[in-house]
Structure formats: structure tokens, C-alpha cells
Amino acid sequence: MLTKGIYENPEFRWKHAHDLSEMPISPEQQTIVYDPHHKRDSAFVKVWARASYPDAREVHVGMSGHKTAIRLQEVGKLKDLVLDVLEGRDVPPSIDGFPEGSAKIFISSLRTALADKDMVAARQAAAALVQSAPTPVGLQISLKTAITLRDKDLAQDIVDAVINSGLQEDDRAKSVLALGRKFGVTPGMDAMRN
Numbered sequence: 001m002l003t004k005g006i007y008e009n010p011e012f013r014w015k016h017a018h019d020l021s022e023m024p025i026s027p028e029q030q031t032i033v034y035d036p037h038h039k040r041d042s043a044f045v046k047v048w049a050r051a052s053y054p055d056a057r058e059v060h061v062g063m064s065g066h067k068t069a070i071r072l073q074e075v076g077k078l079k080d081l082v083l084d085v086l087e088g089r090d091v092p093p094s095i096d097g098f099p100e101g102s103a104k105i106f107i108s109s110l111r112t113a114l115a116d117k118d119m120v121a122a123r124q125a126a127a128a129l130v131q132s133a134p135t136p137v138g139l140q141i142s143l144k145t146a147i148t149l150r151d152k153d154l155a156q157d158i159v160d161a162v163i164n165s166g167l168q169e170d171d172r173a174k175s176v177l178a179l180g181r182k183f184g185v186t187p188g189m190d191a192m193r194n
Helices: 039-052 068-074 078-086 103-115 119-131 136-149 152-164 171-183 189-193
Strands: 005-008 013-016 031-034 057-060
Touching (some): 031 068, 103 119, 103 136, 136 171, 152 171
Parallel strands (some): 031 057
């Protein structure tokens, strides 16, 4: 059982007047909605919320940061989630907090796969990220994944995407090209002709 007062660890400090377990409990199942990649919120869920409500269901909204409800409202998904919870319907284990096809959806999927150590899903997410509207940040994350997986073909696709998308003057894109060279890949001849 958690004690009242302060929970401390090297990074976070929370003060609570009561244990969550002392709060009135709804007859309905509790639902915890948060970004599992947000370090502070994840620690709070693990230490406080999960310990007090072990039967709660979780809904992950990757890359929403600390403002998960605002992110869901911005993409028009908050109302449906709240209604599903209040009306006792099933809720999904995760919700994309970005418009369909957004590169951030693939980045979120990639981070989740890496956190789960699912390298097949990580490769698929990295490849999908390269095929979506590539961004310098997305390409950088994808290349680091390709290097982790020791996947030269994926790395080649990423380096080529920098050139094909016309991003080669962006500083992050330049770092992708430099990192690609260190890994032994350079833009292919097809990419240079475009």
C-alpha cells in the first residue's frame, strides 16, 4: 500500500494528501489515459495509479505528452472515448492522437515497438515512416532503428528518402546522411538522379 505524503525518486517528487486507494471508488472500472512515453506520467501511473487501481484499464495515447486530453480533443477523439468509458463500452488499448497518415503515428508506433523490444514491428514502423511524408526527425529516428537492427537495406531506403524528399539541406537530414555514411550507406544512384 502506498503511504500518504511524498513519493520521491531521483527525478520526480509528488505530494498527495491522501492515497489514491482512500478516494471513493466508482462502481465502474477505472480507465487511465496517458502517454506511455511521457516519463513522468508513466512513473505516476506505475507508482500511484496502478498500485491503487490494479484492475484499471489503460488507454495509451503515444506522443501526446502530458496533455493527453487536449491532444485527443484536437483530433476529435476525446468525446467518443469519454462516452465509451461512461457508457461502459469497450475502449481501445491505444489511440492515435494524430490525423491518419501523419508521420507522428509511425513515430509513436516505432517507439512502442522499440520499448516492447519487438524488432519486426519496429522495422515495419520505420519503413512506414520512410514511406509516409518523411520528416527529418522521422528519418533520423528510422535510421537509428535501422542501425540498431543492422538493416542496411532499410538504412539505404532512409538515406535515399532524404535526397528524394529534397531535405538534404536540413541540419537533421544532413546528420542522417552523415550517420548513414558511418554505417556504410550513401545515396543510391536512383536517388541522385531524381
